[in-house]
Amino acid sequence: MRQMISFPCGDDLLAGTLDTGELATAILIVSGGNEIRSGAFAGQATMAAHFAALGYPVFRFDRRGVGESEGLNTGFENSADDIAAAVAAFRNAAPRTERIVAFGNCDAASALALFHHKLSIDALILANAWVIDAPSGDAAQSPVPNADAIRARYWARLKNPRSLIDLLTGKIDLRKLAGGLASAARKQPASGLAAELATALARSAVPITVLVAQRDTTAMAFMGAWQSGIFADVQARPDVRLAQFDTASHGFADAASRHWLFEQIQSQCQAPFNPSPVKESERRE
Known part of the structure; x- marks a missing residue:
C-alpha cells in the first residue's frame, strides 16, 4: 500500500511517500540534484513499488524547496536536517522497522556519505557519487567532465x-x-568534496556498498578519485564493497541496468545485521 505523508523539518512541511511492507529491514531513497521523489521517468517510484512487493517498507521524500515540500532549496550540502527529518518520519510511520538501508544516486549519495553518521541509518548504498566541486544544486544539472x-x-x-x-x-x-x-x-588533484567523502566514509560505522555506472561521466570522475589514493582507508574496510556495471545510464534507467541495480540493493538488504549498542541507545533517546 502506498501512503502520502507530510512531516516537519524545522518550520517547513516536507512531502514523503511510504510504500508499506512487513519486513524489519526498510529502504530510504534520497533523491539527487533537484529531482522530485518519484525520480526521473518515475524511476524511484518504480524502485519503491518493486521492493515493497518483496516486503520491504520504502520511504522517499522531497527535500525543502523541491517538489511538494515547503522551504528553501539550499542544495545537497545543506540537506542533513531534511534527511534526518525523513528518517524520523519513516521510523514513525513504519514502527516495526529495525534497520534502514539508505540509497542515494549522484549528489544524494554524497549527502548520505557526509551526513549519515548523524542519523539512524544502518547501511549505505551510494551510486555514482558526486565528487566534482560545483555550486550547490548544480550536481545533477552540470556534469562537467574532469x-x-x-x-x-x-x-x-x-x-x-x-x-x-x-x-x-x-x-x-x-x-x-x-x-x-x-x-x-x-x-588533477582530488576535489575538496572527494576528500570530505573519503574522511566521512573512513570513520563510518555502517556497511557501505558503492555502485558505479562505468560509462557515466559523474561515475568516471568518482572512480578517478576512488583510485587516487584518498579513499585508501575506505577501501581497506572489510564492510565496504564496490560493484560496477557497464552502462552509460547515470540513473540505471534501462532494463538491464535497473535489474542489476535492484540486485545490488537487495543483496545489501539481505546482509546480516548486528546493531551496535550505541545505535540502539541513540534510538531510545
Whole structure:
C-alpha cells in the first residue's frame, strides 16, 4: 500500500511517500540534484513499488524547496536536517522497522556519505557519487567532465575499431585528438568534496556498498578519485564493497541496468545485521 505523508523539518512541511511492507529491514531513497521523489521517468517510484512487493517498507521524500515540500532549496550540502527529518518520519510511520538501508544516486549519495553518521541509518548504498566541486544544486544539472572522465572516454574511443578507421580516413581531426589527449594526461588533484567523502566514509560505522555506472561521466570522475589514493582507508574496510556495471545510464534507467541495480540493493538488504549498542541507545533517546 502506498501512503502520502507530510512531516516537519524545522518550520517547513516536507512531502514523503511510504510504500508499506512487513519486513524489519526498510529502504530510504534520497533523491539527487533537484529531482522530485518519484525520480526521473518515475524511476524511484518504480524502485519503491518493486521492493515493497518483496516486503520491504520504502520511504522517499522531497527535500525543502523541491517538489511538494515547503522551504528553501539550499542544495545537497545543506540537506542533513531534511534527511534526518525523513528518517524520523519513516521510523514513525513504519514502527516495526529495525534497520534502514539508505540509497542515494549522484549528489544524494554524497549527502548520505557526509551526513549519515548523524542519523539512524544502518547501511549505505551510494551510486555514482558526486565528487566534482560545483555550486550547490548544480550536481545533477552540470556534469562537467574532469581529467579522469576525459581519460576514460578517450580510452574507450581508442579501443573501438571504428575509431581507427575514422582516424585513417581523416574523419578524426588529429590536432583536436592531440589536444584532448594532452588534457587527459594532466593529473588533477582530488576535489575538496572527494576528500570530505573519503574522511566521512573512513570513520563510518555502517556497511557501505558503492555502485558505479562505468560509462557515466559523474561515475568516471568518482572512480578517478576512488583510485587516487584518498579513499585508501575506505577501501581497506572489510564492510565496504564496490560493484560496477557497464552502462552509460547515470540513473540505471534501462532494463538491464535497473535489474542489476535492484540486485545490488537487495543483496545489501539481505546482509546480516548486528546493531551496535550505541545505535540502539541513540534510538531510545
